[in-house]
Amino acid sequence: MSALLNAPLLQTKDLQLAFGAVVVADHIDFSLHAGERLAVIGQNGAGKTTFINICTGLIRPQAGQVFFEGHEVTGLAPREIARRGMVRSFQLPQLFNEHTVRDCVRIAAAGKRNRLSVWTALSNAVDEGAIDHVLSMVGLIDRADEISSALPEGQRKLLDIAMALVMQPRLLILDEPTSGVSSEEKHGLMTTIMRALDEQQVSAIFVEHDVDIVSQYATRVAAWIAGRIAADGPPAEVLADAEIRANVIGE
Numbered sequence: 001m002s003a004l005l006n007a008p009l010l011q012t013k014d015l016q017l018a019f020g021a022v023v024v025a026d027h028i029d030f031s032l033h034a035g036e037r038l039a040v041i042g043q044n045g046a047g048k049t050t051f052i053n054i055c056t057g058l059i060r061p062q063a064g065q066v067f068f069e070g071h072e073v074t075g076l077a078p079r080e081i082a083r084r085g086m087v088r089s090f091q092l093p094q095l096f097n098e099h100t101v102r103d104c105v106r107i108a109a110a111g112k113r114n115r116l117s118v119w120t121a122l123s124n125a126v127d128e129g130a131i132d133h134v135l136s137m138v139g140l141i142d143r144a145d146e147i148s149s150a151l152p153e154g155q156r157k158l159l160d161i162a163m164a165l166v167m168q169p170r171l172l173i174l175d176e177p178t179s180g181v182s183s184e185e186k187h188g189l190m191t192t193i194m195r196a197l198d199e200q201q202v203s204a205i206f207v208e209h210d211v212d213i214v215s216q217y218a219t220r221v222a223a224w225i226a227g228r229i230a231a232d233g234p235p236a237e238v239l240a241d242a243e244i245r246a247n248v249i250g251e
């Protein structure tokens with residue numbers, strides 16, 4: 001599917017969703033352009049994950065639309081949206097725990113190509129060179145034959161990202177990539193992720209609580225408060241905003 005000329009990479013128009021009385025998407029109009037690295041900040045329950053779930057097809061909004069590269073994707077299945085180039089990772093990595101690191105990436109690659117069936121051996125369905133390449137990019141090539149459940153949390157996150165990258169996304173949405181990772185490991189993890197994204201020219205949205213990480217790795221910050229985007233702009237501006245300092249960063 002070709003990108004429409006000049007269309008934003010991702011755009012939402014007037015997204016609305018409430019769970020009972022709790023409004024989690026309050027008329028969200030948003031757009032992201034290719035090349036951006038957007039950090040999403042906001043307190044727990046602000047609606048950050050719900051926004052990602054709506055964009056990637058896990059949840060249907062009650063009203064509003066989602067467009068990827070100018071084409072409407074509202075209500076499409078998550079697999080179809082991923083195949084079009086918008087791929088996400090989860091706060092808790094969704095790995096195939098009983099499989100090796102390499103097989104996890106193989107399964108993800110085969111899913112993208114939709115060639116995984118009872119008739120196709122897994123080894124015939126995917127490009128092994130591409131698998132080695134993403135494993136090298138995230139620094140897991142030496143652990144490729146280990147069972148994924150044996151990896152420490154930081155490497156589980158990187159495996160989850162390798163599984164996303166092998167799908168050749170144009171937009172990767174990372175829900176709290178550094179959560180559950182020690183503060184000493186966070187920068188190494190982010191550097192590895194950003195290097196891989198640069199190499200593959202993948203744009204990114206990442207949910208992050210650590211202000212240092214946000215200022216270092218984001219080109220833009222959007223702050224969520226109660227289902228709406230309360231501030232959106234350059235990191236230095238948004239992180240200095242009085243409402244954001246009081247209600248999001250918690251000072």
Ligand SMILES: Nc1ncnc2c1ncn2[C@@H]1O[C@H](COP(=O)(O)OP(=O)(O)O)[C@@H](O)[C@H]1O
Nearest residue numbers: 019022024042043044045046047048049050051
């Ligand atoms: N499937 C659901 N059913 C009911 N309430 C939900 C559901 N998913 C999320 N919520 C509620 O919606 C609000 C926003 O959640 P979420 O998007 O996960 O916030 P965040 O990621 O910013 O912490 C929270 O109050 C949460 O409890």
Ligand SMILES: [Mg+2]
Nearest residue numbers: 048049050175
């Ligand atoms: Mg969340």
